[in-house]
Each structure stands twice: as structure tokens, then as C-alpha cells.
Amino acid sequence: MHEPHQHITRPVYDTQLFGARRLYYRYPDKTLALSDINIDIAEGERIALVGQNGSGKTTLVKQLCGLLSPSSGEVFYKEKPLEGEHLEKSRLKIGMLFQDPDDQLFGHTLLEDTAFGPRNQGLSRQDADHAALDALKRVSLIDKAYKAPHNLSFGQKKRAALAGLLAMQPDVLFLDEPTANLDPRQEQVFLDLLKDYSGTLICISHDLIFLYELCNRAVVLDKGRIHHDYTMSELVSQKQSLRMHGLDFSFRLVINDSIPEKTNTTLKSSSLEIINNNQLVAFRDYQYRYPDGTLALSNIDFTICENEKISIVGENGAGKTTLLSCLLGLLEGNGDFYFAGTLVKPRQRKALWQQIGMVFQDCADQLFCPSVKEEIEFGLVELGCSRTESEKRIKEVLALVHMEGYEERVPLHLSGGERKRLALACVLAMNPKLLILDEPTAGLDPQGEELLLSILSNLDATLLLVSHDIFFIRELTKRTIVMHKGRIIEDMPIKAFLEDERLGSLNGLSYSYRDKSSSTIRRLQHEHEHRHIHKHLHIQPQIHADTAHFDLYEHTHDHSHHFTHSHPGEEKEHDHAPHRYHDHNHPEHDGENNS
Amino acid sequence: MHISDGVLPISVTVGGYIAATALTAWSAHRSNSRDLPKLAVVTAAFFVASLIHIPFGPTSVHLLIPGITGALLGPSAFLSIGLGLLLQSLLFQFGGLTALGANTLMMGIPALICGWFFHKFKGDSMMRQTITGGLVGAGGTAMAAIILAALLFTGGEDFLGVAKIALAAHVPVIFIEGLISAFTIRFLARVKPELLELSFKDPAKDTHA
Amino acid sequence: MLDITNIKLPLWQLPVFVLIPLAVFALAVFFLKRFAYKRSIPTEERDWSVPPIADAIYDSVINRWDVRCKIVTILAFSFAIASLKHLTPALFAIGISSLVLLISRTSFTKALLRLLAIAGFISMFLIVMPFSVPVHSNDTVIIFGKMNWLVFNLRGLLLAATIAAKAVAITLLMEPLLSTAPLPVTLHGLSKLGVPEMAGQMVLLSYRYLHVFRHEARRMSSGMQVRGFRKHTNIQTLRAVANFLGMLLVRSFERTERVFDAMRARGYKGRFPEPAELHLKTSDLLITALWLAAGSALIIFDRIICQG
The missing domain is CATH 3.40.50.300 (P-loop containing nucleotide triphosphate hydrolases)
Known part of the structure; x- marks a missing residue:
């Protein structure tokens, strides 16, 4: 307790x-x-x-x-x-x-x-x-x-x-x-x-x-x-x-321990070759101009294969959102855009939504129904699903995002993490061939992030992740596209990207202070098994004849437990002070009864 | 539909201004003066809502939502509508500077009536709120259309034809508004029922309190 | 029926007289709209570190005119125009308004956009009134072929044209009124004329959050489109639009609370700080007098000369 x-x-x-x-x-x-x-x-x-x-x-x-x-x-x-x-x-x-x-x-x-x-x-x-x-x-x-x-x-x-x-x-x-x-x-x-x-x-x-x-x-x-x-x-x-x-x-810290394997730069060209087998999305010399004539995207050339996990990074205003809008068929640029092997013309463009799903950065832009069930159903009705099929899919996706039994809840009343997962469920229910996530971690607490990460890493879909969050990118994707001022400046495997310090400074993607802090925190989180006598408070039922009540109860005891504390350095002596305050479980109390 | 400049006789134009100013002052007085900045922000949302277009066969109609405005804002609705129309004639291309008073009356009076009606009859059940919402949605638009026709008719019998056509053009809008309002009120009743209570009313000046 | 002038035209001339002008008008509106829309998008980033004298690029007499005088004069003149009853003075009014537009050196494109916005309402009058006004004595009517029930009354056309001319004349004044000073200054002028200060502040706040809500609405509508929503004439669409509307309102009510908190946190106690002070010069009053004299002249012209 x-x-x-x-x-x-x-x-x-x-x-x-x-x-x-x-x-x-x-x-x-x-x-x-x-x-x-x-x-x-x-x-x-x-x-x-x-x-x-x-x-x-x-x-x-x-x-x-x-x-x-x-x-x-x-x-x-x-x-x-x-x-x-x-x-x-x-x-x-x-x-x-x-x-x-x-x-x-x-x-x-x-x-x-x-x-x-x-x-x-x-x-x-x-x-x-x-x-x-x-x-x-x-x-x-x-x-x-x-x-x-x-x-x-x-x-x-x-x-x-x-x-x-x-x-x-x-x-x-x-x-x-x-x-x-x-x-x-x-x-x-x-x-x-x-x-x-x-x-x-x-x-x-x-x-x-x-x-x-x-x-x-x-x-x-x-x-x-x-x-x-x-x-x-x-x-x-x-x-x-x-x-x-x-x-x-x-x-978020654990991953830093595994030092990326040695990579060779030839990987870049070879990864592009493999792609030609079963392309899902291909842009060839694509560009987009805003109505006022400014070039928002130019020389866009890239491919996404089926089942590929790919990320797009770049500073705010690099053209990522515009590119996604083109991909979703909300905007139409110049150049060739192939989806699943066919050239996307205006008619196909209007039907792209059936194949591509996107989770928006701000859930409030995507959730507008009075109940979770209606929310998920919204896309399914547009797809023309039968009632039984809809029910089945709703059950499936809610289970997938750990929200079983939420059908009648009001989306607006859910927590930030739940809303994010609901938005994901709405998209997944439509079985998209390509799943796009725009800054999925924005506004989530660490617990929410961890849950989302575990759901996403178990998904079996082609994934396009747009994020500033290097950790999520590293965990979820295998290849990274770097955008800068409306162009794609790099298209490389994730490992090469992480090692490339030049990109960080060029693109404002460097998190040098984060790396520094992370390693300090890692040292602080050093953990080991530990045993000492200590006092602690816990709540437990106290039964006196007929009356039972819960009360804070302080007592002293001794058992071994894990202890996380700071180490000044790997070699230096450090103190494992027994009186130092720290939290840990006291599992043996659960069955205790003072009467 | 808003009346543009130059259509109404000058007496109606000036009279409209005077009546609208008086009602706006009353509406501001009935609102909680502390909350006026909030009302301004909400007005922006109603303005954006009125830009929503609904396809109707080959053409489309845009929403007027006097019913919902009245239901959510109560006596403050008139002020909000006046502000919205002023904003529209100042900054967007829908003119009507001289017709502003008349236009505000046309939208504001139905909103006030709808607000009163909604809060009188909405009851507690969601079903009843939905139906009342639908009624004020349709009724508000119908009243606005009738006032529009009446204002046009003040120009004399020469304007009777135009007034009839304007009235007829609103018939489909009445149905669309009624349904939209019913659905919107139902949505709000489920998602944020506190909005169906008046947000900006000054409790000190509430006669029912 | 003696004093009604009947002009009989063969049926085939109906399209020539009615449908073709109509089509030409519609096409013109369509193309002008596209043209104006393209022109209205700013192409170059201006230097935002210096205060704008106005939204207009150039300085002009109107820009330097005291804002209170400007509001009073243009409003009074607009009402003068609205009270006109005949086409000729209304056309003169268009002339004066165009001259003011020229002097104020405001954007013609914006003025054009304003004109196009009233085109729909005005064309309804132009189309309906010739056929709908009752036939009086001294009227001239055109009857096409044997369609006796379809009477094209020239008096109705004249009436509609007068209305159109008045609307155009007033609309042309909007740009000189509003674009020759930043909005807060114009509103401050209004408050100096007796409109409560809060009204102006409310306009500014609404204007500011209009943009925020428009962006919100746009993002929400892409959110719906991406899930396959297309508007049709059916119940499904109405329900979805109602949800959209409800959500828009919920978000705005929630935002308004936060905005109000932010204002209070920065010391707002029910009053906004006053913007710049205004100074009245003799020349300001002179322009007002001159202009109002023109307005009075128009009314006299309308009431006495045209009536006679």
C-alpha cells in the first residue's frame, strides 16, 4: 500500500x-x-x-x-x-x-x-x-x-x-x-x-x-x-x-542502452530496391503549391511498401502535414501519385479514404459523436458495412485498444489517453491498408504513452508515423524520411538516421540535452536488491468483534526489496543508507489482520 | 438570407436600427456583464456555424441557427446575433450596413422567442429536449423567414412578389434547420448538458429566481 | 387599361431579353469571383515590425481623416443613399462612391468581392421584380408571344435597378470606411461616438476567435472526410452535421472559459486599456461638411427635381 x-x-x-x-x-x-x-x-x-x-x-x-x-x-x-x-x-x-x-x-x-x-x-x-x-x-x-x-x-x-x-x-x-x-x-x-x-x-x-x-x-x-x-x-x-x-x-530510457548496430551506407540504396516488389504508395516528382503560389512541396519522390514501418521527421512547417493531406486525397498536387499500383486520378483520390486511415494530432478534431459506438460506426457506415459486421468490428477494435465495454461512453468525457486510443480504434475498424499517425504522443502521460506504444508495436499494418519524438520513431519504424523546407532531403534506414548527427543540427532535430539528461537519469535509476529494517505506514482492516474499520497503521519490519538510488559514479563508493526514505511494496501485509 | 442595402424604405431602416439598439441594450443588461468577453468568443463559434452549408438537391443552403442560438444563450442571444451581423458587415463581404438593424431584428427576435420557448418546455428528458430543440430550430427559421417577408413587404405592394419568393425559398431550410437543431440539442444533452442551461444569464436580474 | 403601353414581342425574343442577360451576368459573377479570389491572396510578406497605417498600402486623405468624422459622414451618406427613390440620383451616388474609393486608394479587389457578395440577393430583385410588380397606369409592359400571363413590367425593372444602384453605391463605401484605419482604431472611434466601449472589444474578440474556430472547423471537417464522410441530401448527413455543430459549440464554450481565465490572469477587471487618443482638426470637419453637402444635394435632386 x-x-x-x-x-x-x-x-x-x-x-x-x-x-x-x-x-x-x-x-x-x-x-x-x-x-x-x-x-x-x-x-x-x-x-x-x-x-x-x-x-x-x-x-x-x-x-x-x-x-x-x-x-x-x-x-x-x-x-x-x-x-x-x-x-x-x-x-x-x-x-x-x-x-x-x-x-x-x-x-x-x-x-x-x-x-x-x-x-x-x-x-x-x-x-x-x-x-x-x-x-x-x-x-x-x-x-x-x-x-x-x-x-x-x-x-x-x-x-x-x-x-x-x-x-x-x-x-x-x-x-x-x-x-x-x-x-x-x-x-x-x-x-x-x-x-x-x-x-x-x-x-x-x-x-x-x-x-x-x-x-x-x-x-x-x-x-x-x-x-x-x-x-x-x-x-x-x-x-x-x-x-x-x-x-x-x-x-524511454531503456532503449538507449542498446547501441545501434553497425550500419553500412549501402543499405540506403538496397532498401530502395526491395521496395519495388509490392509498392503501396509511390510519389514520383510530386509537388504542391498553395493557392497563393508558394511551393509547399517539391521534388517529392518516395515509396512505401506493404507492411513497411516508416517515419517522417522534419521541423514544424517542413511540409509534413501538406504531404499527408495529399496522401489522404484532401489536397491535389502535381506529379504522379500511385496507390497500390494505380495512378491516383481525381476519381481514385476521392476513394482514398477507404484504404488510408489517419490518427490526427488533436483527437478533438476527429471525435465528434455522442458515444464511442457511434464514433467507430461512423466510418463503417460510410464503408457500407452491415450491422452485424459493424458490431463485430467494434468489439474487435475496442479489445485491441484495451477499451472493452466502452461502447456507450461519451468520447468527450474520456481521458486524453483513452481518446487517443479511441481515435486509433475508429481508424483501425475501417481496416486501412495504410495507417498514418500524426504526433501520437502529444499530450499523453507516460502511462498512456507506454500503453499506446505496446498497442502500436503489435499492429500488423503498414505504418507511417509523423513525429518529433525520436523514441517513438526508433521503437516503431524501420525507415525514416527527413523533410526540410518542402523537400525530402534524406530517405534512410532508422539506424543510419540515428547515427547521423549532421541531420540533427541541420533540421533542428537534435535533442542533445535530452541525451545528456537521459543518461544522468539512467544512472540515478540504478536498482538493486536491498534489505534493512524500516518503519512504514499501511492501511489494513482492523476487526474488533463486529466492527471492522480501515486505518493507517505504522509498524517496523524487515524484508528484502528492490531499491533504486543514485550512484555518483560507477567505481566510487556510495551510500546505501538504510534510513533513507524510499517506496516499495510490502506484499506480505495483504493477508494480515489485526484483531 | 440577409437583406442588403438599398432595399428597405428609409423609415424601416432607421426604425429597425432604433428597435435593434433598444433590444441589444436590453439583451446586454440581461446578460452577466462580467461574461461579455465570453459571449464574444462564443459568438465567433456561432458565426462559424452559420457558414456551414448543407447540400439540398443540386444547390446548398447555409444554416441560420436562430433556434440553437436562442436555446443556448437565452436573452444574451440578441446581443450575440447583433454582434455577429455587425462583424459580418464590417469584415466580410456581406454588406448591409444600413440594413443592419433590420437584419438583427429578423434573426434576433426569433432567437429570443426560441430561447424562451425552449427553456419553458425543454423538461428533463433527453427525448423532450430533442423535440423542443427541433421545434425551436424549425420555428426560429420560419419566424425569421416571415419577418424577412414582412420587412420586404414594407416597401409596398411592388415587393409582394419578392417577399413571396423569399418566403418560399425558406421552406426547405425550415425542415433542415429543424432536424439539425433536434440532433444538435440531443448531442449536447448527452455530451455536455450544462450548455442547455443558460451560460451568460445574470442571476441577479433573473425574474424567475 | 388605356394608359398601359403594351409592347408585343415574339416569343423567341424572350431568351434574348431575359435569359441571355441572365447568363452573361452569372458568368461574369463567376469569373470575377475567381479573379478576385486569386487577387485577394497576399503574395508577399509585409514588414510586420512597423505599425500599419491602415490595411491599405498607400496613405490618402481618407486615411488621415479623423475616424469619428469618417464614421459619422459615411454612415450619414449611406443613409442618404438608402433614402433615394430614383435611378438617376442613385447612379450619381455610385459616381461619388467610386470617386471616394479612388481617393482612398483602397483595394479594388476587396471592393469587388463585396459587390460580388451582394450579387445573389440583388439579382433576385432584378429577375423577380419585372415579372412580379403589379401593373399600374402609365406602365410599359412587354408581352412575349401569346404568353399573356408572363408580363415583363419595365417599371419593375427600373425599381430593381434603382435598388441595385443604391446597394452598389453603399457597398462601394465599405472599403474606404473600414480599410483606411486598423480595426481597433475604427472601433475606438465608434466608442468615442457613444457606442459602449465593450461593444468594440467584443467585436475584436469575436474577430480574433473567428479565425481560431474556422481552423478548428476545417480540421474537424478533414477528420470527417478522411473517414469517408461526404455531404448528401439525406438524414445521415444532417445527423453528422449536427454532431459537428455540437462539437464546435462544445469546444468553443470550453475555450471561452480558458480565454477568460487567461484574461483575468493578466489583470483584466472588466475594462480594456484604451487605445490611442484622437485629435480633431478643422480640416476633418471641413471634409465632413463637404461630403454631407453632397449627400443633401443628392436627396434634393431625388425629391424635387426627379419628382417634378
Whole structure:
């Protein structure tokens, strides 16, 4: 039995910035969102707020910024309760970066939007514009100051939203999934910006490697309670506790151990030859122009064979989405496009949907029915499946994505991971010859990612994966196409791609900080068997004659278990301190009864 | 269908402006003033919804959705519709700057009536909400068409023919809107029933409270 | 029936008089639409680090005109046009509007797009009214062959043409009114004229999120297409469109909560900061006076000279 604890081994800071005491929050529909939150945040801390989807991270952040008020308990900011006039004033010094920058950029132009905060702080128009321009300069968007937000790319919007906060010179920044949907280069830019920021940072993310790089303290939320509050290295090193909170990202680290085998560059040409046997998709000298005449794709030449697993990588705006739209028949370019051996003409183009399925990056774009069953049926009806056939297929695909019995559930009410799997099920039900996945891991928590990965790796279909996530690419695909500025610049086996450092720097796909962090974390996660006497708390039924109740019960005992802890270096001596706190299972208690 | 400039007699145009302004002010007053920015964002969505085209035989019709707007926004619907039409005449190519008042009345009054009707009769069961939704969808469009015809007829008997044709052109739309509204309300009742309660109404000014 | 002028034309001339102009008009609208659409797509990235004086590329008298005067004048003039009753002054009004369009140096393509957007509604009048207006004394009617029930009344055509001319004249003024200043400035002008400040802010917010929802709608519709959805005239389509609509609304209501939170988090307390201040010059008033005089002249021309 796993119990929350708040073991503090983090650096001590002088000034307290935030404090929460016995904070409870219930949603309007009475579900408990936060319970018994006690936390102190000191000036200058960098805190990672982690937990599964739905664990209450965003709600907690909203409490701390004063966007929600507690049902009971208190939140302090600078030693005063966060309410009334103090709240109004404090808000101007607390910045909150939302996950979707479109929520935050409500101004008509970037400058106007960025100046919104400073104007509310009471600055004159000139001073506010000055502050805004300064902030835009910091995020390198000064040349777009008078542009409307809807004309920016996603990465630019994200930075513009940050500029709107920086212009207010906040004491503290809250960040909600700051790196979601950013390509590696943009992610690096963002990371650098955040590292340059000198105030207090509180960051929600599922990306523990990113958090490891940015933060020094970790707060783990589970079902609305704080379960852990310790240093970042403690978080990443305690594998069992990570697993228990659905945060175990270690599966991402394991692969790094297997060093890719030696590859020879001749593989590239030979792999292209094999392809000619049973081509599923072939593009020959294909190009696409936007209506305004800009060339979005040019010299596209590539082939996908049946049962091949292939990935497309490239920076945001490299033309990946346009290429997918052409492949799906949503757009029509110039040049030859063969599907299953036949040239795709307008008539065939309209029927491509029967053969190609795609899971969109944002599930909300794909799920629009009031029930899971109708959702899957939608495509099947268009295919002309009989009722019995439909029922059979729905059962099959739901089993495949581990969602048996979900038929009558409402897609909108499912969790992020479930929605993703439902979108996959909808596509798989149609038996596509080619399955396309666009950034399948966006917004998923590590547990969701792991489940999706296991489903996808067992699939027997031709797969086209578009992603920035090098780990997924490595796990799922055998060949990689690298796109850059609307062209295919490389088409190579995955191993050669992973070894090619030149591509990383050219294409902004380099994750150097990730590799560094990963290996540090791996060292921290060193695991061995261990035995010592320790105290622990657990819940167990206590039966006294007729009455039975559950209570926390503390006792001391001794048994052997696995222990994950940090090693300073392979050879150096290190401490296996028995009193050190760590989590592990106590299986022998399950049968115990105190009466 | 919106009336363009130059069609209506000047007295109707000016009168339409005055009536629409008064109703907009009333609608804003009935909405929670704190929520006006939210209403603006939602108006954008209704605007996008009104751009949806439904094929009807060889041609297509676009949605007017006064019924759903009324059902979801209640008294705030009039403000939302006025804003949407202003936006349309300012930034998109559908003119009608002088006819703005009349156009707002044409869409806004049915929306207000639909909103009142829907909340009076929607009940608790999904079936009943669906049927009420369908009725307000069809009824809202029918009322809009009748007001359109009436406004055109203010130009004199010379406009009777045009008014009749405009009315006739809306008949298929009435059926389509009715069905779409019923299905949409059913969808919302299942997926997000709280939207069927009024989101922007000012509780302090609610006479029923 | 004495004072009705009857012109009898053989039946074969019906297509010549009615169908052919109609076809030519439809074709013209079709091609102009394609042309205008192509022209309206910006081809070059402008420099976004400098403030735009307006959406227009050039500076002009209208751009420098005080925005309050501009709104009042153009609105008043539009109402003056709307009150015209005869074709000749309406044609004069088109002349004045074209002149303003020329002076303001705004995009002709955009003006053309606005004209094309009203083409459908206006052509309904042009087609229906000649056949539908009741025959009065002093009317001239054309009867084709033996089809006595199909009366082409020239008075109806004149009436429709007047309406069309008025609509065109007002529509041509839209670009000079709206494209000669950035939208926030125009709306600020409105608020200085007594329209509540919040109204302008609501327009800006709606405009901003219109783009967001349009993109959302477009992505959702590709999501449906990829799963084989094609619109037809059947119940299935209506149900799918209703789901689409419902989802669009659900997403927008959810987004509006987040947007509002983001606004509050940045210190929004129910008021938006005021944009730039406006300064009224004598020359501004002079232009207004001049223009309104032209409007009054048009009405006098319409009421007195044409009536007489």
C-alpha cells in the first residue's frame, strides 16, 4: 500500500512566496478535485508539478494564481491570503502560460496583446508599449510586432504568449505543458528562454526529461493529493513510485542502452530496391503549391511498401502535414501519385479514404459523436458495412485498444489517453491498408504513452508515423524520411538516421540535452536488491468483534526489496543508507489482520 | 438570407436600427456583464456555424441557427446575433450596413422567442429536449423567414412578389434547420448538458429566481 | 387599361431579353469571383515590425481623416443613399462612391468581392421584380408571344435597378470606411461616438476567435472526410452535421472559459486599456461638411427635381 508523504530534502530558501494550508477544492458538480494540500513555495524555486492526467495539477495551479478560490483552506501569497484586493494586485505579478497559446493571445496584434498586461499594471501607453517591445525582443518576435496572432505559426504563438507574461515582469511563472507540440528546435529555444528567466517557476508537464533539465523540486499529485514533495533527482530515481503514479517514463530510457548496430551506407540504396516488389504508395516528382503560389512541396519522390514501418521527421512547417493531406486525397498536387499500383486520378483520390486511415494530432478534431459506438460506426457506415459486421468490428477494435465495454461512453468525457486510443480504434475498424499517425504522443502521460506504444508495436499494418519524438520513431519504424523546407532531403534506414548527427543540427532535430539528461537519469535509476529494517505506514482492516474499520497503521519490519538510488559514479563508493526514505511494496501485509 | 442595402424604405431602416439598439441594450443588461468577453468568443463559434452549408438537391443552403442560438444563450442571444451581423458587415463581404438593424431584428427576435420557448418546455428528458430543440430550430427559421417577408413587404405592394419568393425559398431550410437543431440539442444533452442551461444569464436580474 | 403601353414581342425574343442577360451576368459573377479570389491572396510578406497605417498600402486623405468624422459622414451618406427613390440620383451616388474609393486608394479587389457578395440577393430583385410588380397606369409592359400571363413590367425593372444602384453605391463605401484605419482604431472611434466601449472589444474578440474556430472547423471537417464522410441530401448527413455543430459549440464554450481565465490572469477587471487618443482638426470637419453637402444635394435632386 502506497501512502503519501512529504519528505523534504530540497534546498531551503529564505523567503516564502506561496503557501497553501489544508486546501480543499470541489468542482461545481461536487467531485473532490484537491484535498488537503499543504505546500510552501519559496522565491526562486523551480518546481515540477507532475501526476497523471486528471490528478488535479491544473486545478492546483489555478488555485495558486487565484483563478479559482478554495472550497476550504487557505492560499497565501507573500504571507497574505490570496483574496480580495491582495489578489487583484498579486495577479499582476503572477504569470500563467496556458497550454494552448490561442487561449492567451486575444489581442488584435502581437504588440497590443503583449501590452495588455502592462497596461493593466497601470503603465501609460508609451511605457506599456515599451515593455511589450522589450518582451517581444526577448522572444525574438520583434519583427512580427504588428502581426495578428492568427497569422503566426504554433511555435511563434507559444513564444508570443510567453512575451505577454514577461512584459509584466512577473515574480512567478506557471507553465502548463510548455513544450507540447513544439518541434525539437522550438523546444530548445523555449527551454533557453525559461532558463534565462530568473523568478520562480512552477511547471506542469509529462515530459520528465524536460523537467529534469529545468526544475530542481518535484511535487507529485495523485487524485488531488500531494503524494511526494522532494528533489527532481529523487523523483526520477524512484522507479516504483513513478510507476505507481503512472509517470514511469523509464521505458524511454531503456532503449538507449542498446547501441545501434553497425550500419553500412549501402543499405540506403538496397532498401530502395526491395521496395519495388509490392509498392503501396509511390510519389514520383510530386509537388504542391498553395493557392497563393508558394511551393509547399517539391521534388517529392518516395515509396512505401506493404507492411513497411516508416517515419517522417522534419521541423514544424517542413511540409509534413501538406504531404499527408495529399496522401489522404484532401489536397491535389502535381506529379504522379500511385496507390497500390494505380495512378491516383481525381476519381481514385476521392476513394482514398477507404484504404488510408489517419490518427490526427488533436483527437478533438476527429471525435465528434455522442458515444464511442457511434464514433467507430461512423466510418463503417460510410464503408457500407452491415450491422452485424459493424458490431463485430467494434468489439474487435475496442479489445485491441484495451477499451472493452466502452461502447456507450461519451468520447468527450474520456481521458486524453483513452481518446487517443479511441481515435486509433475508429481508424483501425475501417481496416486501412495504410495507417498514418500524426504526433501520437502529444499530450499523453507516460502511462498512456507506454500503453499506446505496446498497442502500436503489435499492429500488423503498414505504418507511417509523423513525429518529433525520436523514441517513438526508433521503437516503431524501420525507415525514416527527413523533410526540410518542402523537400525530402534524406530517405534512410532508422539506424543510419540515428547515427547521423549532421541531420540533427541541420533540421533542428537534435535533442542533445535530452541525451545528456537521459543518461544522468539512467544512472540515478540504478536498482538493486536491498534489505534493512524500516518503519512504514499501511492501511489494513482492523476487526474488533463486529466492527471492522480501515486505518493507517505504522509498524517496523524487515524484508528484502528492490531499491533504486543514485550512484555518483560507477567505481566510487556510495551510500546505501538504510534510513533513507524510499517506496516499495510490502506484499506480505495483504493477508494480515489485526484483531 | 440577409437583406442588403438599398432595399428597405428609409423609415424601416432607421426604425429597425432604433428597435435593434433598444433590444441589444436590453439583451446586454440581461446578460452577466462580467461574461461579455465570453459571449464574444462564443459568438465567433456561432458565426462559424452559420457558414456551414448543407447540400439540398443540386444547390446548398447555409444554416441560420436562430433556434440553437436562442436555446443556448437565452436573452444574451440578441446581443450575440447583433454582434455577429455587425462583424459580418464590417469584415466580410456581406454588406448591409444600413440594413443592419433590420437584419438583427429578423434573426434576433426569433432567437429570443426560441430561447424562451425552449427553456419553458425543454423538461428533463433527453427525448423532450430533442423535440423542443427541433421545434425551436424549425420555428426560429420560419419566424425569421416571415419577418424577412414582412420587412420586404414594407416597401409596398411592388415587393409582394419578392417577399413571396423569399418566403418560399425558406421552406426547405425550415425542415433542415429543424432536424439539425433536434440532433444538435440531443448531442449536447448527452455530451455536455450544462450548455442547455443558460451560460451568460445574470442571476441577479433573473425574474424567475 | 388605356394608359398601359403594351409592347408585343415574339416569343423567341424572350431568351434574348431575359435569359441571355441572365447568363452573361452569372458568368461574369463567376469569373470575377475567381479573379478576385486569386487577387485577394497576399503574395508577399509585409514588414510586420512597423505599425500599419491602415490595411491599405498607400496613405490618402481618407486615411488621415479623423475616424469619428469618417464614421459619422459615411454612415450619414449611406443613409442618404438608402433614402433615394430614383435611378438617376442613385447612379450619381455610385459616381461619388467610386470617386471616394479612388481617393482612398483602397483595394479594388476587396471592393469587388463585396459587390460580388451582394450579387445573389440583388439579382433576385432584378429577375423577380419585372415579372412580379403589379401593373399600374402609365406602365410599359412587354408581352412575349401569346404568353399573356408572363408580363415583363419595365417599371419593375427600373425599381430593381434603382435598388441595385443604391446597394452598389453603399457597398462601394465599405472599403474606404473600414480599410483606411486598423480595426481597433475604427472601433475606438465608434466608442468615442457613444457606442459602449465593450461593444468594440467584443467585436475584436469575436474577430480574433473567428479565425481560431474556422481552423478548428476545417480540421474537424478533414477528420470527417478522411473517414469517408461526404455531404448528401439525406438524414445521415444532417445527423453528422449536427454532431459537428455540437462539437464546435462544445469546444468553443470550453475555450471561452480558458480565454477568460487567461484574461483575468493578466489583470483584466472588466475594462480594456484604451487605445490611442484622437485629435480633431478643422480640416476633418471641413471634409465632413463637404461630403454631407453632397449627400443633401443628392436627396434634393431625388425629391424635387426627379419628382417634378
